[in-house]
Amino acid sequence: MSFFHFELRSLPPEAEAFREEVRAFLRQTLGDRASVRRARSWGGFDPEFSRQLGARGWIGLTWPKRYGGQARTFLERYVLLEELLASGAPAGAHWVAERQSGPLLLRFGTEPQRERFLPAIVRGELSFAIGMSEPDSGSDLASIRTRAVRTDGGYVVNGTKVWTSNAHRSQYAIALFRTAVVPDKKHEGLSQFLVDLKSSGITIRPIINLAGSHDFNEVIFQDAFVPDDMRVGGEGDGWKQVTTELAYERSGPERYLSSIALVVELIRAAGASPDPRAAEVIGRLVAQLATLRQMSLSVAGMLQAGQNPNLEAAVVKDVGTTFEQSIPEIVHALLDIEPTINTGTDLQQTLGYLVQRAPSFSLRGGTREVLRGIIARGLGLR
Amino acid sequence: MSELGTLLAPTVTRLFTDLVTKELIESAEKGAWPDKLWRALEEGGLTLPLVAEAGGGAGGMWVDAHVVVRAAGKHNAPVPLAETIVAGWLLAQAGLEVPLGPLTLAPVREGERLILARTGGSWRLSGTVSGVPWGAAAGHVVVVAEGDGAPIVALVRQGAGRATADRNLALEPRDTLVFDGATVVAAGSAGDHISADGVLVYGAMLRAAQMAGALESLLEQSVRYATERKQFGRPIGNFQAIQHNLAIVAGHVAAAGIAAENAFRAADRGTPVFEVAVAKVRTGEAAGIGAGLAHQAHGAIGFTYEHSLHFSTRRLWSWRAEFGSESRWAARLGQQVAARGAERLWMDLTTS
Numbered sequence: 018m019s020f021f022h023f024e025l026r027s028l029p030p031e032a033e034a035f036r037e038e039v040r041a042f043l044r045q046t047l048g049d050r051a052s053v054r055r056a057r058s059w060g061g062f063d064p065e066f067s068r069q070l071g072a073r074g075w076i077g078l079t080w081p082k083r084y085g086g087q088a089r090t091f092l093e094r095y096v097l098l099e100e101l102l103a104s105g106a107p108a109g110a111h112w113v114a115e116r117q118s119g120p121l122l123l124r125f126g127t128e129p130q131r132e133r134f135l136p137a138i139v140r141g142e143l144s145f146a147i148g149m150s151e152p153d154s155g156s157d158l159a160s161i162r163t164r165a166v167r168t169d170g171g172y173v174v175n176g177t178k179v180w181t182s183n184a185h186r187s188q189y190a191i192a193l194f195r196t197a198v199v200p201d202k203k204h205e206g207l208s209q210f211l212v213d214l215k216s217s218g219i220t221i222r223p224i225i226n227l228a229g230s231h232d233f234n235e236v237i238f239q240d241a242f243v244p245d246d247m248r249v250g251g252e253g254d255g256w257k258q259v260t261t262e263l264a265y266e267r268s269g270p271e272r273y274l275s276s277i278a279l280v281v282e283l284i285r286a287a288g289a290s291p292d293p294r295a296a297e298v299i300g301r302l303v304a305q306l307a308t309l310r311q312m313s314l315s316v317a318g319m320l321q322a323g324q325n326p327n328l329e330a331a332v333v334k335d336v337g338t339t340f341e342q343s344i345p346e347i348v349h350a351l352l353d354i355e356p357t358i359n360t361g362t363d364l365q366q367t368l369g370y371l372v373q374r375a376p377s378f379s380l381r382g383g384t385r386e387v388l389r390g391i392i393a394r395g396l397g398l399r
Numbered sequence: 400m401s402e403l404g405t406l407l408a409p410t411v412t413r414l415f416t417d418l419v420t421k422e423l424i425e426s427a428e429k430g431a432w433p434d435k436l437w438r439a440l441e442e443g444g445l446t447l448p449l450v451a452e453a454g455g456g457a458g459g460m461w462v463d464a465h466v467v468v469r470a471a472g473k474h475n476a477p478v479p480l481a482e483t484i485v486a487g488w489l490l491a492q493a494g495l496e497v498p499l500g501p502l503t504l505a506p507v508r509e510g511e512r513l514i515l516a517r518t519g520g521s522w523r524l525s526g527t528v529s530g531v532p533w534g535a536a537a538g539h540v541v542v543v544a545e546g547d548g549a550p551i552v553a554l555v556r557q558g559a560g561r562a563t564a565d566r567n568l569a570l571e572p573r574d575t576l577v578f579d580g581a582t583v584v585a586a587g588s589a590g591d592h593i594s595a596d597g598v599l600v601y602g603a604m605l606r607a608a609q610m611a612g613a614l615e616s617l618l619e620q621s622v623r624y625a626t627e628r629k630q631f632g633r634p635i636g637n638f639q640a641i642q643h644n645l646a647i648v649a650g651h652v653a654a655a656g657i658a659a660e661n662a663f664r665a666a667d668r669g670t671p672v673f674e675v676a677v678a679k680v681r682t683g684e685a686a687g688i689g690a691g692l693a694h695q696a697h698g699a700i701g702f703t704y705e706h707s708l709h710f711s712t713r714r715l716w717s718w719r720a721e722f723g724s725e726s727r728w729a730a731r732l733g734q735q736v737a738a739r740g741a742e743r744l745w746m747d748l749t750t751s
Contacts, residue, residue: 020618020649023657025664036749103745277745284741291737293730300729303736304680307673307748308658315657329653336650386639392649393642396622 055105071141148192
């Protein structure tokens with residue numbers, strides 16, 4: 018009996034050589050920016066940074082050359098992602114487009130859709146939001162009610178999406194709408210669409226998070242028109258596609274590296290000869306980090322091999338988010354410092370930033386409970 | 400996994416499944432030596448995977464040995480198989496011949512010391528070591544001790560020292576050996592690969608892999624029980640509370656498995672101190688949480704001697720503390736990381 022298998026991977030020499038290239042670029046671009054800014058990581062939205070990355074061909078690294086990609090391996094992309102995350106690069110302006118919107122179009126999109134959107138994503142000019150959750154549909158995603166009703170040449174959309182990160186600063190979203198109501202079969206009748214967020218009938222309202230920041234939004238559709246050629250995949254194929262998309266969303270190293278800036282600051286604060294208690298705490302953190310990296314790399318290897326590591330990705334995300342969420346707790350347990358916003362040391366500010374973000378780590382991209390349900394299914398318990 | 404490892408996996412699984420029965424483990428707990436099991440392991444060529452074929456071994460790598468050690472942990476094999484594998488490797492590294500029969504390793508704990516002294520043309524061993532796995536039953540004991548200011552691998556025969564029997568929580572022999580100028584059968588320089596604490600490092604690596612194996616068994620047993628046991632008219636595995644607890648165990652099983660295997664892979668490249676520290680800490684944490692949740696899923700029946708869950712959990716509770724506890728390895732790892740500095744952390748993580 019074996020429920021899952023995490024095969025140990027090694028990165029090929031070309032990926033390690035690429036790592037050096039990425040590091041040199043990041044050193045030069047990010048300079049000595051403070052940890053509190055690095056902690057924002059892919060939550061940081063910086064179109065100029067994304068364009069610089071795009072100019073180097075580092076967005077859509079694995080995509081076919083005919084769409085502007087580099088046709089490089091998933092393992093090279095993995096190296097790029099982990100270096101961006103470890104250095105806290107502000108990669109948010111292209112993150113979603115590169116991670117899931119582009120791959121979704123590559124897999125299910127039409128040729129004109131690919132030609133239109135992929136090269137612009139590759140250049141770092143196009144940001145995407147994800148239109149999945151609704152006010153009454155969170156973890157129970159298949160219960161969404163936003164309707165796309167057929168009309169001449171397209172669909173008329175009515176309903177509301179929530180927690181739509183970056184909708185206010187993205188050009189497009191890929192959204193899941195109900196195109197048919199099939200009684201007692203909520204997974205049927207769903208379809209995905211490319212939505213131009215500037216079209217009429219769409220209102221974007223900010224939702225301010227507990228830290229006072231504006232990252233996510235409510236997106237209201239009132240008789241918004243979406244043309245036929247903006248439907249992604251077949252009508253009614255939305256559920257199958259969205260689960261594929263969620264696997265892209267869950268499998269990356271961003272699911273364990275969110276608090277690495279705080280780990281780095283903690284080690285800096287402990288100094289070169291930490292007391293035994295601090296040394297033990299640091300050792301335990303490093304043991305977790307090193308292990309999660311191997312697990313995450315293993316998932317990347319499965320993606321490279323063309324497998325569908327949905328279960329393994331759920332395991333890594335559950336273990337990874339639990340780890341990254343624990344770091345502010347561990348800092349509090351070890352050090353007599355107060356978290357701050359604008360004053361105090363970099364460590365205090367990084368703690369202040371992450372302690373307020375940590376609750377979201379086990380919510381975004383599928384709650385811990387949803388993931389554990391997926392794992393339990395993999396164990397044969399449901 | 401290497402080609403040899405791929406061949407070994409089904410072989411060891413079949414052998415352990417056939418021979419390591421509940422009755423065998425129970426008789427070993429009462430003090431019997433499972434001779435048939437040991438002979439089957441020797442005949443199957445599983446006891447010396449790292450020793451060259453010319454020296455009577457399988458000529459394999461650490462990643463191959465990992466397959467054997469993990470399976471031994473998973474099946475609760477009550478023999479010093481893991482210890483023999485490392486002892487044989489230590490002897491081979493020092494250019495010494497590897498004797499037949501079970502071997503063991505002498506961990507040197509805090510406050511203990513082993514001294515090799517040369518008298519005439521031969522080495523003599525003195526000192527006290529406790530918690531030696533099968534210290535009285537194994538045919539030979541391999542130690543790494545200071546001699547002439549450098550680490551020396553030395554082989555002593557069973558009975559060369561005075562043995563006081565003791566056992567760990569799983570009732571595996573953990574004996575105290577007192578050497579008082581004991582005759583050394585053979586000794587050789589440990590070479591560059593093996594430091595004075597080599598037994599601790601490689602011993603910890605063994606326990607990490609054994610724990611990873613035992614954790615796999617815990618998860619399998621718990622899932623099986625949760626599907627079979629019914630309460631409130633349905634299998635308890637239908638309840639979300641049980642499902643989520645076992646999902647947590649699954650995460651720890653996955654983490655422990657890859658951490659342990661990574662240490663063995665690192666041993667094929669050099670001295671794996673960093674990776675062993677990571678593995679011992681991570682598998683130890685997994686052991687504590689995994690054993691707790693597995694017992695919770697099993698309810699009262701899992702708390703009986705009658706049920707076999709405790710064969711795994713009692714081993715985990717002992718193994719996590721043997722060859723250095725998590726706190727000891729974590730402190731060592733933390734000191735190493737801190738000394739290299741915060742800026743080096745990510746670079747070091749990506750080269751391990």
